[in-house]
Amino acid sequence: AWWSYEAWVGDTFPTRNEVGRRFIDPTNGTMAGVWGNLTRAATTGEESVTTLADVHGLPLAIAAFAEGYALELMAETFCEGTVASDPQTPGPRMSTAELLAKAIERLNLAKTEGTADGSQEGKDLAMAATVGIARAQLQAGDKSGAAATAASVPASFEFNLKYLDDPANRGRLGNNLWAFTTSRTSLVVPPDYRALADAGDPRVTYHDAKKLAQDSELEFYQQQKFLSYSSPIRLASGLEARYIAAEAGGSMATQIALINERRAVGGEGTFTSTSASAVLKELLRQKAIDFWLEAKKMGDYRRNPTLMSYFFEDNTTYYKAGVGDVGSQHCWPVPDAEIRTNPNFGG
Secondary structure, three states: OOOOOOOEEOOOOHHHHHHHHOOOOOOOHHHHHHHHHHHHHHHHHHHHHHHOOOOOOHHHHHHHHHHHHHHHHHHHHEOOEOOOOEOOEOOOOEOHHHHHHHHHHHHHHHHHHHHHHOOHHHHHHHHHHHHHHHHHHHHHOOHHHHHHHHOOOOOOOEEEEOOOOOOOOHHHHOOHHHHOOOOOOOEEOOHHHHHHHHOOOOOOOEEEEEEEOOOOOOEEEEEOOOOOOOOOEEEEEHHHHHHHHHHHHOOHHHHHHHHHHHHHHOOOOOOOOOOHHHHHHHHHHHHHHHOOOOOOHHHHHHHOOOOOOOOOOOOOOOOOOOOOOOOOOOOEOOOHHHHHHOOOOOO
């Protein structure tokens, strides 16, 4: 959220302002934490898939699903990545294309095993995996494949990540967007998104806390989309699949129809244009509103860096004085610790 300007950094940590500035040093500790979570999830999934190879059904579907989405998020966020076959054997350096191919492989396995299991949980995992496959195909440039895959997802489908409010384990089990809204008070809703809410768009909700954020500099505007440590976050949905299909293979008329459907939700007027780039930009703008704070915008930016709304251009002035200007990174560097300590990464 900080990197994609879905939130401003109301924090004093230099590492967090580096994320907000898109000027991340490889030694950045905040970035290393994200990397650690994703590589741990991917490696645990890979090890579990190997262990459960002969145990078909829901357990194998869950393992493959977790690995597939971890790799997909890694591919969208980091410039490169890795996945180990087990905790004792560090994985090799993988390009974005290789990460996406591996994600598609694992999500296809999750889809197959979830479908074969036949339970409602298995079917839901299979459909969420289908959305993930389409998302990865689009990110990999396979537009025809993405459009076909996305078309199989029911419009009403929704799959949420569940969180728990366990006071002893909130950092591990809780919704951390809420943590940075309450205990840390450093996830600040930016002016562009506040303007949408002020204009009556129900997809963006915030509250003026009438105090400064943790940095004692920015006014603390709290997000109100997720209201507790146990608030679920949408991971996959029919709405996302519709956006994927529209971007990947939809005609201009189809794209405009989806745009105007979503503009109506936000209380905006009808959009018309004969410019393909203008239509795609508006489609991505509506998607940025619909999936605000849901980890979709970084991937959209990687595909369409010149068509993003609510996003600072490279090498412009940062919104906080004294910490430097905005950089020009289009993805996150692999942490220095991974490169130095992983002999298989290829330094």
